[in-house]
Structures are given as structure tokens and as C-alpha cells.
Amino acid sequence: MGTEHSKNEEQRSMVFLRKGPKLPAWEDALLAGREPKSLLKRGLRYVSLSLIMKGMTSTPDFLWGLREVQKLNLSRNQLVVIPPSLGKLDRLVVLNLGGNCLKCLPKEIGLLRNLKVLFVNMNCLKEVPAELSLCRKLEVLSLSHNCISQLPLSFTDLTSLRKLNLSNNHFVQIPLCIFTLRSLDFLHLGSNKLENIAESIQYLVNLQIFIVENNNIRSLPRSLCYISTLELLNADYNAIQTLPDELYLLRRLRRIAWNPMDKGLHIAHNPLARPLPEVVEGGLDALFSYLRDKKEHN
Numbered sequence: 087m088g089t090e091h092s093k094n095e096e097q098r099s100m101v102f103l104r105k106g107p108k109l110p111a112w113e114d115a116l117l118a119g120r121e122p123k124s125l126l127k128r129g130l131r132y133v134s135l136s137l138i139m140k141g142m143t144s145t146p147d148f149l150w151g152l153r154e155v156q157k158l159n160l161s162r163n164q165l166v167v168i169p170p171s172l173g174k175l176d177r178l179v180v181l182n183l184g185g186n187c188l189k190c191l192p193k194e195i196g197l198l199r200n201l202k203v204l205f206v207n208m209n210c211l212k213e214v215p216a217e218l219s220l221c222r223k224l225e226v227l228s229l230s231h232n233c234i235s236q237l238p239l240s241f242t243d244l245t246s247l248r249k250l251n252l253s254n255n256h257f258v259q260i261p262l263c264i265f266t267l268r269s270l271d272f273l274h275l276g277s278n279k280l281e282n283i284a285e286s287i288q289y290l291v292n293l294q295i296f297i298v299e300n301n302n303i304r305s306l307p308r309s310l311c312y313i314s315t316l317e318l319l320n321a322d323y324n325a326i327q328t329l330p331d332e333l334y335l336l337r338r339l340r341r342i343a344w345n346p347m348d349k350g351l352h353i354a355h356n357p358l359a360r361p362l363p364e365v366v367e368g369g370l371d372a373l374f375s376y377l378r379d380k381k382e383h384n
Contacts, residue, residue, distance in 0.1 A: 113146045122148040132157040132179060139163065150174045161185045161205065173197035184208050184228070196220035207231050207251065219243040230254050230274070237261040245269060253277050253297070265289045276300050276320070285309040294338075299323050299352065311335045318343070320352035327359045331381035334374035342370050 116137070117125070127134050134157035135149075142163040150171035158178060162185040173194030180203040188209040195201075196217030203226040204218075211232040218224075219240035227244075228251040235256040241263040249272040250264070257278040264273070265286040271294045280301040287296075288309035295318040296310075303324040310319075311332035319339060336351075343350030351370060358366065365376045 113148065116140060116146060117148070122152060126152065126155060133177075134180075135159070137163070138182075145169065145171075153177065156180070156200075158182070168192055168195075170194040176200065179203065181205070191215050191218070193217040199223065202226065204228070214238060216240045222246060225249065227251070237263055239263050242266040248272065250274070260284060260287070262286070268292065271295065271315070273297070283307050283310065288312050291315065294318070295349075296320070299346075306330055306333070308332055314338070318349040318352075320346070321356070322346075322352045323355045326353070326356040329353070329358075329362065329373075329377065331377050331384070334378045339370060342366060342373070 125135055133154050135152065135155045136159040138159050139162045142160070142165060145160070145165065145168065153174060154177060155175055156177050157180040158175065159182040161182045165183070165186040165188060168183065168188065168191060170192045172192055176197055176199065178198050178201055181198070181201060182205040184205040184207040186209050188206065188211060190211065191206065191214065193215045194217070195215060198221055200223060201221045202223050204221070204224060205228045207228045207230040209232055211229065211234055214229065214234060214237060216238035219238060222243060223246055224244055225246050226249045227247060230251045231254040233256055234252070235258065241261070244267060246269060247267050248269050250267070250270060251274040253274045253276040255278055257275065257280060259280065260275065260283065265284070266289070268289065269292060270290050271292050273290065273293060273295070274297040276297045276299040278301055280298060280303055282303060283298065283306065285307045287307060290313060292315055293313050294315050296316060297318070297320040299320045299322040301324055303321065303326060305326060305328060306321065308330045311330055312335065314335070315338065316336050317338045319336065339351045341348070341350040343352050344354065346352070353366060365373050
């Protein structure tokens with residue numbers, strides 16, 4: 087009898103130990119009875135975790151214990167806030183927070199010193215924490231479809247940044263800090279409220295794709311014509327009436343482009359002064375010849 091009683095006691099204690107702390111019902115459903123670490127996928131490059139489209143309004147607490155995760159996708163949920171605990175995941179290389187309801191990012195994001203790719207597009211951000219500039223390895227940053235009108239001056243420290251998407255925000259002018267990001271090869275500022283492009287654009291000497299469609303820009307700066315690396319310049323849907331004579335120097339622009347995905351010069355839906363509309367219809371060679379001749383006779 088005594089032996090049987092002790093066995094029953096041992097079984098009950100083992101069940102108790104296996105259960106551990108009780109999780110909220112929705113987190114428990116997310117795990118489906120599994121250990122949190124079982125959600126991790128180990129690929130050739132990264133240890134990743136995807137919680138895309140899970141209907142989450144807050145992040146699960148078990149997430150912050152998964153210190154080995156390098157690629158985290160929390161996109162297309164209804165997250166309202168990301169807690170300071172994000173800073174614990176200091177091995178993160180890729181973080182996708184797109185398609186949520188975030189109004190701010192925690193300053194602890196600056197602790198993610200290995201971060202290379204960050205998507206926070208399609209949220210409700212009005213500002214970006216200055217601490218993000220501590221992520222010196224950052225190469226790709228998308229802040230599109232938010233309510234941002236300025237960037238911290240400390241962004242000048244993001245010297246590894248190559249691709250920056252700021253489209254569909256509230257920028258009235260291009261933030262000065264952007265002109266110091268010499269590694270940029272992609273810059274998207276479409277669908278903002280820009281009225282001009284500063285001459286300082288010339289400092290982005292590695293820029294290959296520059297998109298400023300759907301703004302209120304009245305003219306393109308002459309200095310833009312000296313970025314010899316440009317392969318796509320999209321200035322569709324603006325208020326441009328004239329083009330700089332030096333535009334023909336952009337020899338990597340191969341054609342007048344009409345498809346948004348095509349490389350070349352996009353200049354459609356602008357009130358170009360005559361004879362520019364007719365010249366543009368003749369193609370890029372005709373436009374460049376016209377501008378070159380015009381410059382030589384001035």
C-alpha cells in the first residue's frame with residue numbers, strides 16, 4: 087500500500103512539473119501544446135520564427151525568451167505596441183513588423199546591434215526613435231505607409247544603409263540626414279508632400295533607384311544630373327514644367343519608362359512646357375539630344 091501511494095504522489099508531482107506556469111489561453115493556442123523553441127525553424131542562414139497573420143493584439147511573453155532567433159516575422163497582425171523586451175533578442179538580423187497598428191517603437195530597438203533588415207511599413211508611426219541609429223549594421227529599412235514627417239539627425243550614423251523606403255508618409259522636404267547616407271543605392275520618397283529636391287542630392291553618389299512620384303515637385307535640381315549611377319528616376323505625377331539641360335548626363339537611364347517597375351526615366355503626368363511633351367514622345371535619345379543642343383546654344 088505504501089509503495090503504491092508513493093508512486094501516485096510521484097506521478098502527480100511529475101504532471102505538475104510538466105505543466106509549469108499557466109499561459110494565457112491565446113498563447114497556449116498559439117503553441118498548441120508545444121515548447122516555444124519548437125516554433126523555431128533552423129535554416130541554412132538563420133534561426134527564424136514566423137508569427138504572421140495570427141490575429142495578435144499583443145506579443146506573446148514566451149517570445150522574449152527565444153534569444154537565439156535571428157529572423158522574426160510579426161507582420162500582418164494587430165499589434166499596438168512592441169515592449170522594451172524586444173531588446174533581449176540581440177541576435178536578430180531580420181525583423182518584420184509590417185502591417186500592424188504600431189504608434190511607436192521602443193527605444194530598446196537600439197540594442198539590436200546585429201540587425202540588418204527592418205520592416206515597419208504599414209503602421210501608424212509618427213516618429214522614429216533616435217536609438218534606431220545605434221543599429222549600425224542596418225542595410226535595409228522600410229518605413230513606408232506611416233505618418234512620419236521627419237527623421238532623427240542621428241540617422242547620419244546609419245552608414246551601412248543601402249535601401250530606404252519612406253514612401254506614403256508626410257514628408258514636406260527630404261530630411262537632411264539622408265544626404266549623408268553615401269551607401270544608399272535605393273531611395274523611395276513617393277507619395278509624400280515634397281515640393282522640391284535639394285541640390286544636396288548629389289552626395290548620394292551610389293544611388294541607382296530614386297523614386298519621387300506623386301509629390302508636388304516643380305523642378306528637378308541640376309545636381310541630380312551628376313549622379314552617374316542612376317538607372318531609374320521616377321518623377322511621375324508631379325508639377326514639373328521644365329527639365330534640367332544636363333539630364334543627358336544620366337547615361338544609365340536607358341529609356342523613357344512607362345511601367346512603374348521598368349528602369350529608365352519616368353516623367354509622365356507632369357505639366358511639361360512645350361515642346362517637351364512632343365520630344366518625350368520621341369524617346370529618351372530624342373529628349374537627350376534636345377537638351378544637349380539646348381545647353382550648347384545657351
